[in-house]
Amino acid sequence: MHNSDLINFGYIIASVLFIYGLKLLSAQASARRGNLISAVGMLLAVVLTLCQQGLEYHWIIVGLVVGTAVGAVLAMRVQMTSMPEMVALFNGFGGLASLFVAWAEYDFKPEMPASSAAPAMLAILIGGITFTGSMVAFGKLSEMLSGKPVLFRGQVPLNAFLLVVAVVAGAIFTLSPASTYYLLILTVLLGLALGVLLTIPIGGADMPVVISLLNSYSGLAACAAGFVIGNTVLIVAGALVGASGIILTSIMCKAMNRSLTNVLFGGVGAGPGGEGTTLQGEPKPISAGDTYFLLEAARSVIVVPGYGMAVAQAQHVVKELAELLEQNGADVKFAIHAVAGRMPGHMNVLLAEADVPYEQLVETEDVNPLMPSVDIALVIGANDVVNPAAREDKSSPLYGMPIINVDQARTVIVMKRSMKAGFAGVDNPLFVAPNARMLFGDAKQTLQAIVGEFKSAAA
Amino acid sequence: MLLFFVFVLSIFLGFELITKVPSQLHTPLMSGSNAISGITIVGALVAAGHTDNSGFATALGVLAVALAMVNVVGGYLVTDRMLRMFKVRRKEK
Numbered sequence: 001m002h003n004s005d006l007i008n009f010g011y012i013i014a015s016v017l018f019i020y021g022l023k024l025l026s027a028q029a030s031a032r033r034g035n036l037i038s039a040v041g042m043l044l045a046v047v048l049t050l051c052q053q054g055l056e057y058h059w060i061i062v063g064l065v066v067g068t069a070v071g072a073v074l075a076m077r078v079q080m081t082s083m084p085e086m087v088a089l090f091n092g093f094g095g096l097a098s099l100f101v102a103w104a105e106y107d108f109k110p111e112m113p114a115s116s117a118a119p120a121m122l123a124i125l126i127g128g129i130t131f132t133g134s135m136v137a138f139g140k141l142s143e144m145l146s147g148k149p150v151l152f153r154g155q156v157p158l159n160a161f162l163l164v165v166a167v168v169a170g171a172i173f174t175l176s177p178a179s180t181y182y183l184l185i186l187t188v189l190l191g192l193a194l195g196v197l198l199t200i201p202i203g204g205a206d207m208p209v210v211i212s213l214l215n216s217y218s219g220l221a222a223c224a225a226g227f228v229i230g231n232t233v234l235i236v237a238g239a240l241v242g243a244s245g246i247i248l249t250s251i252m253c254k255a256m257n258r259s260l261t262n263v264l265f266g267g268v269g270a271g272p273g274g275e276g277t278t279l280q281g282e283p284k285p286i287s288a289g290d291t292y293f294l295l296e297a298a299r300s301v302i303v304v305p306g307y308g309m310a311v312a313q314a315q316h317v318v319k320e321l322a323e324l325l326e327q328n329g330a331d332v333k334f335a336i337h338a339v340a341g342r343m344p345g346h347m348n349v350l351l352a353e354a355d356v357p358y359e360q361l362v363e364t365e366d367v368n369p370l371m372p373s374v375d376i377a378l379v380i381g382a383n384d385v386v387n388p389a390a391r392e393d394k395s396s397p398l399y400g401m402p403i404i405n406v407d408q409a410r411t412v413i414v415m416k417r418s419m420k421a422g423f424a425g426v427d428n429p430l431f432v433a434p435n436a437r438m439l440f441g442d443a444k445q446t447l448q449a450i451v452g453e454f455k456s457a458a459a
Numbered sequence: 460m461l462l463f464f465v466f467v468l469s470i471f472l473g474f475e476l477i478t479k480v481p482s483q484l485h486t487p488l489m490s491g492s493n494a495i496s497g498i499t500i501v502g503a504l505v506a507a508g509h510t511d512n513s514g515f516a517t518a519l520g521v522l523a524v525a526l527a528m529v530n531v532v533g534g535y536l537v538t539d540r541m542l543r544m545f546k547v548r549r550k551e552k
Contacts, residue, residue, distance in 0.1 A: 021491075021495075022477065022492065025492075026484060027481075027484075028481055031488075031542050035491045035535060035538045035539055035542055038494070039535045042497070042535070045500075046500060046501065046504070054510055055509075056509070056517075057508070059517055059521045060524060063522070063523075063525040063528065064524060064525075067526065067527065067532065070533075071528060071532030071533035071536070072532050072533070072536060075532065075536035075537045078537065080544075083486065083490075083541070087486075087489060087493055090490075090493055090494075090529065090534050090537075091493050091496070093527070093529045094493065094496045094497050094499060094527060094534075096523075096526050097500070097523040097526040097527035098523075100503070100506070100522050100523035100526070101502035101506050103519050104520040105516075107515055108512055212489060215489055218493065218530075219495070219496045221496075222497075222502075225499050225502040226462075227466075229506075233498065234501055234502055235462055235465050237495050237498035238499075239469035240472065240473040240492070240495065241493070243470050243471075243472075243477075244476070245489075246474075247477050247478065248477075248485060248488065343485075344485030344486055345483055345484065345485030345486035346486060349483075349486045349487075349541050352483070352541070352544040352545050353544050361483070363482060
């Protein structure tokens with residue numbers, strides 16, 4: 001058997017490991033093994049590629065060492081609460097890598113056949129969009145940039161125009177790649193610009209959708225790079241990621257009852273403080289001490305965590321409070337909305353970190369029928385996912401999104417830093433509802449105060 | 460054309476593989492598949508390793524190797540960190 005046949009056979013095994021790993025990753029019991037299997041596939045693919053004859057090694061090794069060190073340090077040091085922006089950052093790097101691969105291949109051999117030139121342009125365009133799009137998402141998620149959508153006149157026509165320019169440039173380039181280096185540079189710039197322009201109009205609350213979509217793009221960019229160098233393992237793995245990203249995107253859109261087009265171009269929350277409802281009535285504040293008395297008397301409690309819990313790093317003390325409530329004889333459940341937080345499944349990860357048992361987690365459609373019989377709904381830093389305007393107010397930008405109906409519980413305690421509107425910038429009539437009490441302050445400190453009351457009462 | 464055939468089949472396979480995912484796995488699935496998109500490392504190694512490369516192409520290639528490696532190593536490690544937490548909880552049950 002020839003050396004290159006052996007390598008190609010190895011690539012098939014790597015592809016199978018990716019497929020099998022991804023399959024295991026989508027089921028609870030096998031997920032960790034699945035991730036490991038896919039990592040083995042990746043290692044195999046890298047080792048096989050290094051075995052190719054005629055590679056110049058010394059610079060490669062520098063790149064490998066630097067990349068591995070940076071990736072490992074970032075991955076080990078990131079806090080669970082910052083996971084969304086870290087995933088966005090990694091994703092952006094993958095996209096930029098695909099862009100560079102296509103560019104370097106062209107620079108190495110400009111006389112490309114059309115079957116390499118067209119995918120090279122695609123890898124550059126999609127890779128560029130993935131990179132700057134992910135960086136904008138990173139900025140919005142880490143709150144370095146404002147979470148508000150940025151909209152300006154002619155935004156959609158401008159994007160469409162840039163896209164048309166990219167397609168025309170790609171077509172001309174494909175016909176005569178060797179003499180049109182400038183079109184490649186133009187496409188690099190177009191991709192980078194489009195990534196920013198396509199991501200800035202998307203509001204912070206829609207970030208779970210955007211991250212899933214950008215994840216899909218990075219797969220497609222890798223796939224296109226695979227066509228450039230004629231490598232099947234890139235095409236298979238890239239296409240798998242592209243498809244899985246699209247599925248996650250559609251799950252997220254369904255959870256918000258919105259179409260992808262609406263998420264991408266709707267710019268929810270761009271208005272000053274949001275259009276729609278003006279709040280009527282006064283919010284009724286409550287102290288941590290009084291909250292303790294309410295909770296102490298409650299027989300059933302539903303906790304609804306949101307992004308505020310992540311920001312305050314309050315997941316551990318939430319778990320402590322839940323245990324105390326259970327010892328006190330109350331039934332405690334955590335209601336998880338699919339788009340609570342800033343990335344798909346964000347709340348699940350945090351509660352898992354705090355060791356909250358899986359059986360205590362319930363999803364929106366299962367918890368809502370129980371709501372009228374619940375004594376206390378404790379909302380911790382969630383806002384848009386419990387906004388009754390989504391159910392009742394047709395003029396609200398959130399209208400139609402399935403929400404957790406905490407307003408139907410006997411009493412709702414809303415823990416919040418201030419009366420500011422949520423990430424989507426929409427006012428929340430829940431805060432002035434007759435059965436709602438506002439508990440202002442940092443979620444972690446306030447919860448610690450309540451836990452303290454429980455402990456001193458027990459002592 | 461053969462490559463295109465492989466591409467279309469893989470897209471369909473991707474759709475079939477992950478249609479039903481429990482919501483608590485959304486994040487790990489996303490970051491795990493994100494790590495797989497770092498497969499572009501293979502292309503980066505090829506691009507960086509051509510022996511008669513220009514200095515510029517080598518620089519692009521090496522940058523691509525480093526970036527893709529951050530994506531791969533970081534992606535797999537954070538995914539494992541998250542999944543480890545799910546695991547610990549199950550043992551306690």
